Amino acid sequence: MAITLTESAASRVKTFLESRGSGVGLRLSVKTTGCSGMAYVIEYADEIEEDDVIFEDHGVKVFVNPGSLVYLDGTELDYAKEGLNEGFKFNNPNVKDECGCGESFNI
Amino acid sequence: MERSEIRGNHKEITMALLQISEPGQSTVPHEHRLAAGIDLGTTNSLIASVRSGVAGTLPDTGGNHLLPSVVRYTTAGPVVVGQTALDAASTDPLNTIASVKRLMGRGIEDVKSLGAHLPYEFVPGASDMPLLHTCHGDISPVEVSADILRVLKTRAEQTLGGELAGVVITVPAYFDDAQRQATRDAGKLAGLPVLRLLNEPTAAAVAYGLDHGSEGIVAIYDLGGGTFDISILRLNRGVFEVMATAGDTALGGDDIDRVVAQWIMQQAGIGDDAGHGQLRHLMQLARAAKEALTELPATPIDVSIDGVDDWSGTLTRAQFDELIGPLVQKTLSPCRRVLRDAGIRTEDLQAVVMVGGSTRVPLVRSRVAGFFGREPLVDIDPDRVVAVGAAIQADILAGNRPDDDMLLLDVIPLSLGLETMGGLAEKIIPRNTTIPTARAQEFTTFKDGQTAMSLHVVQGERELVSDCRSLAQFELRNIPPMVAGAARIRVSFQVDADGLLNVTAEEQVKGIKSSIEVKPSYGLNDREIETMLKDSMAHAQDDMEQRRLREQQVDAERVLEALEAALAEDGDRLLDAEERKVIAAAAAALQLAGKGSDYQAIRQAIEGVEKASSDYVARRMNDNIRKAMAGHRVDEFESP
Numbered sequence: 220m221a222i223t224l225t226e227s228a229a230s231r232v233k234t235f236l237e238s239r240g241s242g243v244g245l246r247l248s249v250k251t252t253g254c255s256g257m258a259y260v261i262e263y264a265d266e267i268e269e270d271d272v273i274f275e276d277h278g279v280k281v282f283v284n285p286g287s288l289v290y291l292d293g294t295e296l297d298y299a300k301e302g303l304n305e306g307f308k309f310n311n312p313n314v315k316d317e318c319g320c321g322e323s324f325n326i
Numbered sequence: 327m328e329r330s331e332i333r334g335n336h337k338e339i340t341m342a343l344l345q346i347s348e349p350g351q352s353t354v355p356h357e358h359r360l361a362a363g364i365d366l367g368t369t370n371s372l373i374a375s376v377r378s379g380v381a382g383t384l385p386d387t388g389g390n391h392l393l394p395s396v397v398r399y400t401t402a403g404p405v406v407v408g409q410t411a412l413d414a415a416s417t418d419p420l421n422t423i424a425s426v427k428r429l430m431g432r433g434i435e436d437v438k439s440l441g442a443h444l445p446y447e448f449v450p451g452a453s454d455m456p457l458l459h460t461c462h463g464d465i466s467p468v469e470v471s472a473d474i475l476r477v478l479k480t481r482a483e484q485t486l487g488g489e490l491a492g493v494v495i496t497v498p499a500y501f502d503d504a505q506r507q508a509t510r511d512a513g514k515l516a517g518l519p520v521l522r523l524l525n526e527p528t529a530a531a532v533a534y535g536l537d538h539g540s541e542g543i544v545a546i547y548d549l550g551g552g553t554f555d556i557s558i559l560r561l562n563r564g565v566f567e568v569m570a571t572a573g574d575t576a577l578g579g580d581d582i583d584r585v586v587a588q589w590i591m592q593q594a595g596i597g598d599d600a601g602h603g604q605l606r607h608l609m610q611l612a613r614a615a616k617e618a619l620t621e622l623p624a625t626p627i628d629v630s631i632d633g634v635d636d637w638s639g640t641l642t643r644a645q646f647d648e649l650i651g652p653l654v655q656k657t658l659s660p661c662r663r664v665l666r667d668a669g670i671r672t673e674d675l676q677a678v679v680m681v682g683g684s685t686r687v688p689l690v691r692s693r694v695a696g697f698f699g700r701e702p703l704v705d706i707d708p709d710r711v712v713a714v715g716a717a718i719q720a721d722i723l724a725g726n727r728p729d730d731d732m733l734l735l736d737v738i739p740l741s742l743g744l745e746t747m748g749g750l751a752e753k754i755i756p757r758n759t760t761i762p763t764a765r766a767q768e769f770t771t772f773k774d775g776q777t778a779m780s781l782h783v784v785q786g787e788r789e790l791v792s793d794c795r796s797l798a799q800f801e802l803r804n805i806p807p808m809v810a811g812a813a814r815i816r817v818s819f820q821v822d823a824d825g826l827l828n829v830t831a832e833e834q835v836k837g838i839k840s841s842i843e844v845k846p847s848y849g850l851n852d853r854e855i856e857t858m859l860k861d862s863m864a865h866a867q868d869d870m871e872q873r874r875l876r877e878q879q880v881d882a883e884r885v886l887e888a889l890e891a892a893l894a895e896d897g898d899r900l901l902d903a904e905e906r907k908v909i910a911a912a913a914a915a916l917q918l919a920g921k922g923s924d925y926q927a928i929r930q931a932i933e934g935v936e937k938a939s940s941d942y943v944a945r946r947m948n949d950n951i952r953k954a955m956a957g958h959r960v961d962e963f964e965s966p
Contacts, residue, residue, distance in 0.1 A: 235346060235378045245346065262347045263379065299343055303387065303485035306343025306377075 229277030244280030359491035361724035363716025369551030374717035399462030431505030471512035529715030542676035572660035586612035594637035745782035789869035
């Protein structure tokens, strides 16, 4: 399995990294908070950590800690627009149910 | 455009779409506080927000970032804001309100002085605030601004996918308390949580990250649609201080369009009797030509307007530059003035920031570069730079940034103080003090048995109250009667982060309190503030002399009053006729001198009264001691 990015997600990440001016890629992880138990964390990665698992898709590097990978493996990161709103979305096959808000989930 | 196609995609449940956070800064779900910065402009308004660490303005569904600051009121239908309202401006001028920012915080008298340029019908409101008469009813400038803000609020909430937790609204640096309060009220009316107001030039400096340096001086050149502002800011330990501002409230891109339109009329042989619609069409052609000449060396112009002979021609960049040269030149004398007022030279500047759509004109850029001797900063879209800076501040204030991002502070533009005896202004908070701030000073009573005190809050740099601006007046009553000078009244001035003032007076013995929130009913314009500042410098010597004179006059009054009271009490008993005559003569001399304008003569006359009455004063003192000791043994008064 792996972590993948849709083309639109990859191009947005590249644009953001460019205007930010620094960073080696994207770091995805999960936090045990939120209304359904787990929450996604999506951050800029400035450095690689020792046990990071590294994925690369459409030219974007994604760093995931093995602890988080258990919950994220197989996820496709998408960039979506809904009305005027736009942002990243996790299409995660491990999820059993998620809070209506899409920010936290349960396995 | 891609944006207009998204409607079909709309889902039943709106899911939060995530943004990228800085490492270690991601928030718990539902706790990311949505923040936005708003540039509420005279001609156009914008809203911006920080998303995935990048600040940018938010477009509407049509992809437009700029919202024309125009509101149209109709009899039954909804309020129309933006381009649609602007399009109706010429057909329905009385119900279509543009440039309402010029009316914010102004009294009906101020508005009358602007009246010649404004086509609206004004009616007096309950307070001093003028109302605009429309078919929708009488509407205040604050309500018109709130209608603009509501549209921006909805746009942001749809874009960011939630309710705004905090916004920062920008105001011109020269806005006074009344204009700031009116802006804040408009935010409140629109249901916006206004975190603070930020000076426009400061916001532009923040957008360029100029606040990250430790210190430095920057110039902000802001040439908008209808106004020109130049500000000199000094950054010192995270504080932007406004050193000087100047400008022209009737100079901007519209004037550039007008000279180009006049040129077209001349070339096409169109007479001055052209109708309103034809002129409007010509202005649109002029504007299009101006915009084309930003990129191209020449542009074709085709006039095909009803009732006018067709004409085709070309306007070159060189011709255009020649046409608008005098207008651009006009912006340079305020530039010269702010440098002089701030006491700096162009070499002292770290950067020159360009703000406002008209700074895209190449001639403006080259003249500004030439004047300041350096290339101005133009990387950020000059229409959006103020909103972007406000968004960065809003993001920090909402708590979405790491702590090391310092909170930006502002300063008060004019000193705040109280009127003291003799019409003198006692400054409590000097100008350029960083806000929020609180200062207190103790005052006392002037007369024996005085039980009330009138407090007059003034703003300005001059020594005499009559030369300052009156902000508010209130009274402290029920002061316990005491001899003059014995009561202790503590007066505190508090200015919050938006520059709004609260004054409290507290009598220290009984703790009686009285306070006032300063919401002055009318405002000053930039020119008046500038004049006030300049006058204070020009009149510094005069003012000092005036102050000395008034101080001596007050002293004279106090001496005469005390003497009169004493004479009434025991003058007959302690003085013979001759002695009394001498004292009366000295008092008469003092009375006369007090009416004159020679402070030294008054001082001498006071000394004269003191000398003439010195024996009398000594006698009174002995008499009082005798009275106090009567019936007591001397040893009772000795220390044990």
